[in-house]
Amino acid sequence: MISEFLSVLEALLLFVVAVEEFVVRVFKGGKVTLPKRLRDIFGVGDGDYVRLALVEVLKKEDAGWVRKKVS
Secondary structure (H helix, E strand, C coil): CHHHHHHHHHHHHHHHHHCCCCCCCCEHHHECCCCHHHHHHHCCCCCCCCCCCCCEEEEEECCEEEEEECC
């Protein structure tokens, strides 16, 4: 009974982390960095493939941040 509860709890925690949103900077060649905390949680290493979704593009201009939603 306790092990079943822990399995459900672990699944819920992974779901919460999986839907977490974060902002990354795009570097030369289109490279981005996945936050270390998430790499550690999911065991992501060099050469692994990760499925991502582009939600919004943020550009810093003199007047401030410009947001462009991706639909």
